[in-house]
Amino acid sequence: MKVLVAGAGIGGLTTALSLHEAGIDVQVIDRVDELRPLGVGINLLPHATGALTELGLGDALAAGAVATAELVHFDRFGNEIWREPRGIAAGHAFPQYSVHRGRLQAMLLDTVRERLGADAVRTGCRFTTAIQEDDTVRAVIGDPRDGSSREMTADVLIGADGLHSAVRAHLYPDEGPPRWNGIRMWRGVAAAPPFLTGASMVMAGSNHAAKIVAYPLSVPARPGDTVPVNWVAEVQLPEGGQGEANWTRTGRLDDVLPYYKGWRIGDLDVEDLIAGSETILEYPMVDREPLARWSFGRITLLGDAAHPMYPIGSNGGSQAILDARTVAAELARASDPVAGLAAYESVRRESANAVVLANRNMPMDRTLRTVAERAPDGFTRIEDVLTEAELQAITDGYRRTSAVR
Template structure:
């Protein structure tokens, strides 16, 4: 069996590694002409880490990532609302990892090239169309370097090409643009003094106004007084256009700093963190409505091409990795790709779609909004602001979303 994967992001590369481990021939193509370690930080939930460990990537991951020890919520004044252990500290068999997206992509790409050769990923190849026959699928690809059309044949075609998936558009040509929830995000990475445990993720504020997420991407080294910290600023915009939903779009410090210039959270100076970022990315918080079907004969979708979701609960990359493992398991040993892809669809689509819908609700943010409403100037004891049941709702919300595998 030969599988053609469109897209060399986290989902596409993990799928290629998973298929190779199952004894399946695989080819990856990507429209960009040069793969570069771009982006900012992402989080991998323990079950996603476990899937990568199964692929022999435990040591490579540990060398590039931070094992997150806890998640702590604050109000915008730095008063603690709630905290919970994460990953190994919470009793999971694998860590929850915080890692730079570019570094994770490099780990996956290096492993793929080591196992399949340098030609495992063909860059500068943009998928444009596909036709299916009884025993194969033919993909028409635009070779950008030669400016010519190329036909590639395979037994299976997998679209792992992200939010603006060309494969998804081929299957659903009338779908339209992603939907925006009114929240604009700015993201960056900067050096900052270590805070809390040195492996803590902090969230402050609430999505009804402004929210900040920050976590380290490098460990505290002896003799060093700073670590690399990833940050995400989420601001509810009262009006204005959605803007381009392209994750590499550059943003401006002046647009985001006024919301956070005086925030001091858990020993972290938010204003200094934002101002210390060499590059800032700007992005509307968008997703797409869940699809009724991913697999069409010999063609299927995974990752953001199948279920783009709001970045809540560290689920985006994690769900793509789980898709990769599931599609490889369905195809392994199969002599009927159509039946195998239908089984993959049944195994993963409902679960992933439920995460998309749960992330729209953002259950933990309802409680944080209550804190802001009841204690607009801050508080001394969270027990004076929230009931025990309201505090439990935060934990229950995270567990409900992150438990979907």
């Protein structure tokens, strides 16, 4: 069996490693001319960390990441609302890791080339269309550099090419643009002193107005050193402000900083953190409607191409990794490729779609908005602001979206 994977992101590269481990021949293509370590931070849930550890990547992952110990919510004035242990501290067998997305992708890419060969990932290859035959699928691949095209033949085509998936567009040509929820995000990484435990993820404010998420991406080399801290700002905007859904779009400091003037969360100066970022990325919070079908004969979808979701609960990359491990396992045990893809979809589609929908309706966000409305000037005791049931709703919401799916 030979599998062609379109997309050399986290999902596509993990798929290549998983297929190779299962003894299946695989070729990865990507439309960019050069794969560079772009992006900012990402969190991997324990089940995703476990899957990468199965692939022999546990030590490399640990060397370049922070094992997240807790998640803590604050209001915009730095008053604590709620906290919960994460990863090993929460009793999981594997850590939850905070890691730079570019570093993770580079680690996966290096491992693919080391195990599968230097030509296992080919760049400058843009999927345009596919023709299925009885025993093969022929993918038409364009070269953006000179406009030429050629065919690549495989037994299976997997579209792991992200939110703007060309493979998904081939299967669903009339789908239209992504769905925006009215929230604009700015992201960056800046050097800052360690805060709280040094392995804490913090969230402050409410995305019905302005919210900030921050977590470290490494541990200090020496006492007193700063660490790279990833931050995400979420601001509710009026209708009509969506803009282009492009993760590499550069944002402007003057557009985001006014929302966070004077914000301080314990030892973390939010205003200084944002202002200290060399690069700021800007992006609308978007997803797509869940699909009733991923697989069509010898073609299927994976990761954001199959189930793009709001970045809530650390699920995007984690769900793609679960997809990758499942599709390789099902193709390895199936009697034929079509049956393998059908089995993969039966295992993964409903659960991944459930996460997409759960991320649209997080009780946590409603609770944080309630705190802002009931205590607009801050509070001393959260028990004076929220009932026990309202606090429990935050925990329940995270459990629904971060459980193994």
